[in-house]
Amino acid sequence: MTCVPHSAAPRREPLRQALTTGDLFALTAALVGVPSESFNEQRITDLIEAELRRAEHLEVERIGDNLVARTRLGSGSGRRILLAGHTDTVPANNNAEPRIDGDVLWGLGSVDMKGGVAVLLDLALSVSAPAVDVTFVFYAREEVGAADNGLLEVAAAREDLLQADVALLGEPTNGVVEAGCQGTMRFEVTLRGKRAHSARGWMGRNAIHRLAGVLAVAADYRPRLPVIEGCEYREGLEAVAVSGGVAGNVVPDEAKLLLNHRFAPDRSVAQASEHIRELLAPVLDDGDNVEVVDSAPGALPGLQDPLLVELVRMSGAPARAKLGWTDAAFFSARGVPASNFGPGDPLLAHAAAERVERSDLTTVHRALKTLLTTPV
Numbered sequence: 001m002t003c004v005p006h007s008a009a010p011r012r013e014p015l016r017q018a019l020t021t022g023d024l025f026a027l028t029a030a031l032v033g034v035p036s037e038s039f040n041e042q043r044i045t046d047l048i049e050a051e052l053r054r055a056e057h058l059e060v061e062r063i064g065d066n067l068v069a070r071t072r073l074g075s076g077s078g079r080r081i082l083l084a085g086h087t088d089t090v091p092a093n094n095n096a097e098p099r100i101d102g103d104v105l106w107g108l109g110s111v112d113m114k115g116g117v118a119v120l121l122d123l124a125l126s127v128s129a130p131a132v133d134v135t136f137v138f139y140a141r142e143e144v145g146a147a148d149n150g151l152l153e154v155a156a157a158r159e160d161l162l163q164a165d166v167a168l169l170g171e172p173t174n175g176v177v178e179a180g181c182q183g184t185m186r187f188e189v190t191l192r193g194k195r196a197h198s199a200r201g202w203m204g205r206n207a208i209h210r211l212a213g214v215l216a217v218a219a220d221y222r223p224r225l226p227v228i229e230g231c232e233y234r235e236g237l238e239a240v241a242v243s244g245g246v247a248g249n250v251v252p253d254e255a256k257l258l259l260n261h262r263f264a265p266d267r268s269v270a271q272a273s274e275h276i277r278e279l280l281a282p283v284l285d286d287g288d289n290v291e292v293v294d295s296a297p298g299a300l301p302g303l304q305d306p307l308l309v310e311l312v313r314m315s316g317a318p319a320r321a322k323l324g325w326t327d328a329a330f331f332s333a334r335g336v337p338a339s340n341f342g343p344g345d346p347l348l349a350h351a352a353a354e355r356v357e358r359s360d361l362t363t364v365h366r367a368l369k370t371l372l373t374t375p376v
Contacts, residue, residue: 302337
């Protein structure tokens with residue numbers, strides 16, 4: 001008899017078993033049990049790919065560590081819905097291993113967003129004759145810089161794979177449709193001063209002291225609250241990093257502040273930038289500098305689409321605005337209405353106490369399955 005070392009034992013079995021029994025809770029736990037920090041998604045992608053290729057009703061394409069599985073059933077509606085979920089997680093925080101306590105699953109990525117991935121994977125395999133054609137996208141590197149996002153890798157190789165009439169991101173939303181998303185941008189504000197010995201500070205100009213004016217603008221920021229398609233967005237301006245100083249006895253001649261602005265999707269990046277520059281202008285002098293160091297546009301709700309109308313109805317709650325940024329913006333920029341709908345509390349994402357409840361998974365799965373199998 002040949003003994004197989006424990007380290008060489010196949011890792012697919014928990015995933016396979018969960019899919020066979022249709023247990024979403026166990027499937028999510030199996031996915032949480034596969035480490036997949038950003039840039040380390042190959043293993044989990046291999047496992048998901050193996051399962052998708054078992055399904056005769058799906059056409060499966062792999063591009064890097066990204067998977068696209070599509071039906072081509074020529075459904076009567078002639079429409080296509082795209083369901084997407086990212087497979088990567090942030091670094092572990094003493095929560096790498098899944099732990100089940102009753103109907104609660106604890107562990108890294110359980111909310112963000114392996115619970116959503118589990119729902120999409122089960123639907124991809126079990127709904128073999130949907131009422132509308134479906135594209136399932138499992139992609140890498142969402143939790144890092146936008147330039148590394150797996151959706152861009154897919155688009156660069158096969159833009160056609162991402163074509164759809166409407167898109168849903170499986171981000172955690174507590175089972176409520178969160179429409180579109182806000183835009184985001186970061187400004188580096190550099191303030192100038194004049195060096196002097198701190199014993200004779202009046203001979204210089206303290207750049208760090210000058211930060212007070214910029215910080216007051218941020219602290220006193222009165223957010224715009226636009227209502228778009230019935231969803232109220234809330235803009236914000238926050239100081240998120242600060243640097244400056246030369247030595248313990250020197251009045252500094254330069255200080256830098258990083259500001260993060262979240263803006264509603266009815267504004268473009270250029271309009272949002274101009275808005276913040278106007279607010280800062282009264283506290284800036286010649287020689288100061290405001291530079292946009294990164295930005296991403298928002299996504300309008302697009303809730304008029306019949307598929308999203310039906311999903312909102314089935315969710316049992318009014319749609320609300322997505323106050324964070326998600327890859328809904330990626331699809332919106334391509335003319336595809338996009339929203340977010342997934343299991344779990346978004347406030348638990350990235351937390352050491354990240355966890356998802358069994359009922360969250362089943363509620364979202366039920367709504368999406370009904371959406372895919374009911375003619376609209």
